[in-house]
Amino acid sequence: MIGGAAALAILLIVSVVVALLESEETFAADTPEGTVQTFIRAIQEDDFQAGYTLLSAELKETCTVEQLFGSRFGFDDRFRDGRITHEYTTTIDNTTVVAVRVAEFRNEGPFVTSESAHVRNYTLRQEDGNWRFSDFPWPLIHCSPVKVPSSSEVIEPTDVTTPQPEK
Numbered sequence: 001m002i003g004g005a006a007a008l009a010i011l012l013i014v015s016v017v018v019a020l021l022e023s024e025e026t027f028a029a030d031t032p033e034g035t036v037q038t039f040i041r042a043i044q045e046d047d048f049q050a051g052y053t054l055l056s057a058e059l060k061e062t063c064t065v066e067q068l069f070g071s072r073f074g075f076d077d078r079f080r081d082g083r084i085t086h087e088y089t090t091t092i093d094n095t096t097v098v099a100v101r102v103a104e105f106r107n108e109g110p111f112v113t114s115e116s117a118h119v120r121n122y123t124l125r126q127e128d129g130n131w132r133f134s135d136f137p138w139p140l141i142h143c144s145p146v147k148v149p150s151s152s153e154v155i156e157p158t159d160v161t162t163p164q165p166e167k
Helices: 002-021 032-044 048-052 057-062 065-069 075-080
Strands: 082-092 095-109 112-127 130-133
Touching (some): 032 048, 032 095, 032 130
Antiparallel strands (some): 082 095, 095 112
């Protein structure tokens, strides 16, 4: 019984290692797939400014780079302990959708490993001849609704007198 469990655990570990060692497919940078790949690499390398430049002008209007990447909720683990592969690309009207499969592997002890996989869709549109994300790309899901002022102007509070009720 123990020998079978050990063999199964070794087989699982070997399959994870083989999956992680497969060579990465490289896409041309001027394609929707290449834009997604560039974004994921930028996040992996903590180059948030490079990732931010791939957002559409509309998304940049609603969100600063600081707001978007200010609270990094586990990016490192998602990319370090996983594999992302291209599933398909499709175009609907003027929007292109690039679907990727995200497989995350977790090792929680000598005989405890798990894998989960899901598909994520990235939506892109051409903007000034370049592919840009038209929705916040995974693993980002939203941005704070209030844009931080870019000026360093300090706004002083003003005194407001409240009228007193008549007696």
